Amino acid sequence: ALQDLNNRSRIQLDDGSSTSNPMPLPPYLGAGNTLRTGDSVAGVTGVLSFGFGSYEIHPTQPVTFTRDNVRPDVPDVGGRLQVAAYNVLNYFTTIDNAGPICGPLGNQGCRGADTAAEFARQRDKLITAISTLDADVVGLMEIENHPGDVPTADLVAGLNAATAPGTYDFVATGAVGTDAIRQAILYKPASVTPVGGFEVLDSSDNPLFDDARNRPMVVQTFTENATGAVFTVAVNHLKSKGSNCNAVGDPDTGDGQGNCNLTRTTAAQAIVDYLATDPTGSGDGDVLIIGDLNAYAMEDPITTIEAGGYTDLIESFVGTGFNAGAYSFNFFSQSGYLDHGLASPSILSQVSGADFWHVNADEPRGLDYNDFNQPGLYNPDEFRSSDHDPVVIGLELDTPMSLKLETIDELSALLPTGNTTDDKFIQKAIDRIDQSLNPAWWVDLATLDPGTGGQVFDREHQAVQELQKVNNVDVQSAIDQIVEADRLLAQRQLDAAIAAGGDAKDIAKAQGNIADAVANAASGNYAKAVLDYKKAWQNAVKAL
Known part of the structure; x- marks a missing residue:
């Protein structure tokens, strides 16, 4: 019923053109050549029509928008350390123009940039975003699952060129799982040091975790250089809602949680169970579960993790709903958060804050790196560097x-x-x-x-x-x-x-x-x- 109401409440503003990405630019852009979710218009005079499943208004007089949702600075979450999670929207150094040559075995289709020029634009935007975010540990989703660590090393090289040599390093994992994409972990050697090697949760550890659909979880323990305090990050990217899981008896049941809800929920239980075993041998219960869980805050996978003792940091520090800022993704003008930071009981009191940096979800796709967009919209800045907002968490670890x-x-x-x-x-x-x-x-x-x-x-x-x-x-x-x-x-x-x-x-x-x-x-x-x-x-x- 809510979805039906949302669908009937949506009105599109038509520009009178049947051309994709027309030039000159449409007349409805605001400051910075953008419109952000939440911007408003006092009134529109025009002709109302209905076509292609949507209500549309064809203005007959000029339309002026008010910037109600200003572009934000990086949120201040406090703490000596900051941990972030960022879905980087298919960062592939292998250009997507040569057929199925990607994936660990080189037999899957590539994603991301279609040309070297597009890749340079994508890279520049992500380097700006990550360096401006300035977190000490960054979990990445949707980076190319290269047999080596070429895409991660390339991103780190760009970050170090934009900041200073040695500012960033990465956990070398090589290929993880069988999908075309995986997770990666960046960190600042001046702030933290990896403790031991990384660990991976996949189906061999727990059959509840279906690694043919969920990307294997990557886990790394760090020590804070200044204090010796130890904490662990578990970086995740669970099965999306976009394609079905009918083959494993997990259809869309119509309850609003989309395709593959059971696949994500059982994986969530496996995550909780696996982390309880202290897989990195840290001897410390301070754990953050971060990443794109492809589930909204009240859906079964998240409540399963919460039932395992973890706390939703966005709910704790930001609140709920769009007006509070509790969103990281926009799907057909509907905002919510698929990207999460969840804290184990022992680290919860050491979290100084958590928030989203709203540089992507509120911005139109016309600002991203794709070269079919109007040239006047592209800037090598952080805005629309991805389609997900990064989550950032502050830590004031016990000494x-x-x-x-x-x-x-x-x-x-x-x-x-x-x-x-x-x-x-x-x-x-x-x-x-x-x-x-x-x-x-x-x-x-x-x-x-x-x-x-x-x-x-x-x-x-x-x-x-x-x-x-x-x-x-x-x-x-x-x-x-x-x-x-x-x-x-x-x-x-x-x-x-x-x-x-x-x-x-x-x-x-x-x-x-x-x-x-x-x-x-x-x-x-x-x-x-x-x-x-x-x-x-x-x-x-x-x-x-």
């Missing part, structure tokens, strides 16, 4: 220092508890944590002095012992944060030892200590876990 300060605040807020004995235990814990912040024992927010840093763990051990004596109020969150801070300190030192090629035996000991700490924390022996992390830190220091 050992920040966790300790948060713990002090949390415990202080409990006082007085109404029980003087518990008050004494809590105050002693606060004092020990405060002592652990002695500047002489720290190098920075995430690194301890190799000579004196062991005393930090000693004070934390004492703090945990005091908190475990508390009986009448819940202090488990504070204990968990102390243990997590010490895990981060140990892991940071271990990562440094590994990166420096430190002594293999000492590194192995440190890794064993961390495993012991995880086991002790899982069994409720938190004080022992802190001491295990101290041993891990000491062995990692020794390894250097």
